[in-house]
Amino acid sequence: MAGWGQSGTGGHGARLTIDLGALASNWRTLAALAPGAECAAVIKADAYGCGTGRAGPALWRAGCRTFFVAHLSEALAARAALPEAAIYVLNGLPPGAAGAFAAADLRPVLGSLDEVAEWAAFSQGARPAALHVDTGMNRLGLRVPEALALSGDPRLAAAGLDLVMSHFVSAERPEDPVNARQIADFARVRAALPGLRGSLANSSGIFLGGARHDLVRPGYALFGGNPTPGRPNPMRPVVRLEAAIVQVREVEAGASVGYNGRWTAPGRRRLATLSLGYADGLPRSLSGRGHALVDGVACPILGLVSMDLIILDVTDAPAARRGASAVLIGDGLDVDAVGKAAGTIGYEILTGLGSRYVRDYDG
Incomplete structure (x- = not known):
């Protein structure tokens, strides 16, 4: 699989991976039903x-x-x-x-x-x-x-x-x-x-x-969407979205984050910036509601989601550094959960994934 910044990331540090084997498996599961x-x-x-x-x-x-x-x-x-x-x-x-x-x-x-x-x-x-x-x-x-x-x-x-x-x-x-x-x-x-x-x-x-x-x-x-909401998902996940951290910084108490200063640090915090945003299908409604995973740690989205950038609070994620991966869909953070956090449904998340990603295919 291509490394960050190579052709498989669309040139903006994000990677969308489609598991074709899981897609085929899901079709066979539904056909059997x-x-x-x-x-x-x-x-x-x-x-x-x-x-x-x-x-x-x-x-x-x-x-x-x-x-x-x-x-x-x-x-x-x-x-x-x-x-x-x-x-x-x-x-x-x-x-x-x-x-x-x-x-x-x-x-x-x-x-x-x-x-x-x-x-x-x-x-x-x-x-x-x-x-x-x-x-x-x-x-x-x-x-x-x-x-x-x-x-x-x-x-x-x-x-x-x-x-x-x-x-x-x-x-x-x-x-x-x-x-x-x-x-x-x-x-x-x-x-x-x-x-x-x-x-x-x-x-x-x-x-x-x-x-x-x-x-x-x-x-x-x-x-990979759950056809039986409220019950365990019988489908295998197909889509994985991850992005490289492009910058990490520390801020002190009182520092505001993003457009209109919608979030203010309550104390010293460590922030990470990702190079994707609502132009890439991550809705602005995830502002202050969604999160990404950095080395398995849930890191909240701070402030307003921008067109091309998202800011995370990575204070509790020591693995966060420039070039490290943040997972926005995958590793248990499924598309239905992302849709719910955004106040919408997983369908809208999937169909809104933008054209700036190069799709990498497994299987």
């Missing part, structure tokens, strides 16, 4: 910040054959990395885009009657697509009555549908009654549209009874 279903992979947002060009082929080698992305641009990048895969585009068919989808052998997830009509007129049954039914999100998809009314509609055959899907509102909270309502509504739609494969379960949905159907489509869990 749904033995009667195909296990796809959601690799939108550049594979949750991990890099579609490396994460996609690693999942393919593990046995994954179907992938989901959000946008046409993401699908084109995925196609370049996965020439033989089935690739669905979750955010639907933009007006006039059918030709671009067909040229790259991509499958739109049709989310409105207008999209169904446009794809049917273009495809004439020759190219597959999915139908998105809204069972509670009120975001994308046909409403349940619209989907039921399609039963026997000739546009279904012309649209080449091979999959009907919906999306859970609250799968990470098994006790939420909305889950049972969505499962029941989805069952009604499937009964009205026989012959189509069904997909409802996202990462957390795989752990709900009655939700796996013919195809499950995990995303966040593949990349």
Whole structure:
């Protein structure tokens, strides 16, 4: 692995390491939980910040054959990395885009009657697509009555549908009654549209009874996020983020730190500066709330997170010195914990990891 300041650190003393072996292992774990279903992979947002060009082929080698992305641009990048895969585009068919989808052998997830009509007129049954039914999100998809009314509609055959899907509102909270309502509504739609494969379960949905159907489509869990909040994480960590300390200094009582002097030293303290910040995906909301690990010691983030710099209190970390490593994700400090400290979720942390990192890949 490259040393600090070499190509593997992006030139700013930080290193983002992606464990492709753990990624593949997580896919196999989730596939085993749904033995009667195909296990796809959601690799939108550049594979949750991990890099579609490396994460996609690693999942393919593990046995994954179907992938989901959000946008046409993401699908084109995925196609370049996965020439033989089935690739669905979750955010639907933009007006006039059918030709671009067909040229790259991509499958739109049709989310409105207008999209169904446009794809049917273009495809004439020759190219597959999915139908998105809204069972509670009120975001994308046909409403349940619209989907039921399609039963026997000739546009279904012309649209080449091979999959009907919906999306859970609250799968990470098994006790939420909305889950049972969505499962029941989805069952009604499937009964009205026989012959189509069904997909409802996202990462957390795989752990709900009655939700796996013919195809499950995990995303966040593949990349190490916990699909069962409040319970032990069954996934292996995939992402590790560490940064080199670029400077260490001592300050006396009363010295302020960072913009606007938001933190003041209560006594003599030892501070370390890291060369990364909110431009690299470490949210400003971690100011005064998050921490990093230096030789296993939790070192609080002081003052405001800057665009390119973070300051730690390393008074209790004797190993802290110029060039030493501070871990921001990894060694037990998982992405969900970082998200919680930032007042957000681990998804946002992963997908926000910036372009200044060079991704190093293990496995």
